[in-house]
Amino acid sequence: MIEKVNPNHPDKIADRIAGALVDMAYMKDRNPKIAVEVLIGHGKAHIIAESSVVLRTDEIHKAVWRIAGTIAVDYVRHNQDAALAENQRCELRCGDNGIFKGIPLTEEEHRASWLARALYDEYQSDGNYIVDGEKIIVCQSHANTNELRQNLAKGSGGKITVNPLGDWLGGLNVDTGATNRKLGSDMGHSVTGGGLHGKDLSKADVSVNIYAFLKAQETGRPVELSCAIGDTTIDGKPYAEIVEIARSYINDIGGFEKFAEWGLF
Numbered sequence: 001m002i003e004k005v006n007p008n009h010p011d012k013i014a015d016r017i018a019g020a021l022v023d024m025a026y027m028k029d030r031n032p033k034i035a036v037e038v039l040i041g042h043g044k045a046h047i048i049a050e051s052s053v054v055l056r057t058d059e060i061h062k063a064v065w066r067i068a069g070t071i072a073v074d075y076v077r078h079n080q081d082a083a084l085a086e087n088q089r090c091e092l093r094c095g096d097n098g099i100f101k102g103i104p105l106t107e108e109e110h111r112a113s114w115l116a117r118a119l120y121d122e123y124q125s126d127g128n129y130i131v132d133g134e135k136i137i138v139c140q141s142h143a144n145t146n147e148l149r150q151n152l153a154k155g156s157g158g159k160i161t162v163n164p165l166g167d168w169l170g171g172l173n174v175d176t177g178a179t180n181r182k183l184g185s186d187m188g189h190s191v192t193g194g195g196l197h198g199k200d201l202s203k204a205d206v207s208v209n210i211y212a213f214l215k216a217q218e219t220g221r222p223v224e225l226s227c228a229i230g231d232t233t234i235d236g237k238p239y240a241e242i243v244e245i246a247r248s249y250i251n252d253i254g255g256f257e258k259f260a261e262w263g264l265f
Helices: 011-026 057-068 082-087 107-123 145-153 183-190 202-221 239-252 256-262
Strands: 001-005 034-041 045-052 073-079 098-102 125-133 136-140 158-163 223-227
Touching: 001 107, 001 183, 001 239, 011 034, 011 045, 011 057, 011 256, 045 057, 057 073, 073 239, 107 136, 107 145, 107 256, 136 145, 145 158, 183 202, 202 223, 239 256
Parallel strands: 045 073, 136 158
Antiparallel strands: 001 125, 034 045, 098 223, 125 136
16 A cells, blocks of 8 residues: 655645755755755744755745745754765765665556646645555545545546545645655655655765665666665665766756655656
8 A cells, every 4th residue: 555645745845845955055066965854834934954055045935935835934054064074075975874675666656656646737736645455545635525536436436535524725724744754655665764855965865765766666676775874885886876876867857846746756
């Protein structure tokens, strides 16, 4: 079984804002060091960033307002820890301790992704979807529940549950969002430890997770890896090579903010 949420779920809004700030950092430096945490909801966004580059406050506000609407923004920046910065000074080294797992996508995961994207294309509003074998649960905000139920029931054998509590609005006025809170939606059965969003490519949470996922899809076999902070090789490859594989993936999908919309599938 798998849960998938769409880009207007509050947690995804937090991920997208974090990704937008990482995109800004990469516009200033080819290899910035940045980690962003976002807590958002009920008219306010709290953002803390540890960053080697200084981002303009007006640009941060514009990004938040573009993604989440005009809300209050509380932004705090700190320099990266000196010891961590020194570790990365001469070459790209693994920026995290961690364990990582890449798993070939299942039919359920493909179905959940297709359903979430199809309904998001239609409604463009907060939504949450579960596929559990033949059982499907759809919670879609800003939808007429009866109409949506009738449309989805066609050919489904009546196994779809739609908006169990009726019509709902969702969004940031009724729920909060936090960075990396929807890892299952982002990674499916590949979930292990660290989150994907709000971090530069030196962080293994980003690069090694992407690498393991891509290798699993290519080989059709599970991939399990571990690393220590400061490692220069993983899976027999220079860490810098894994970073470049992840960089190409991020660039191909349009950046870190776009990556945050749906995660890895």
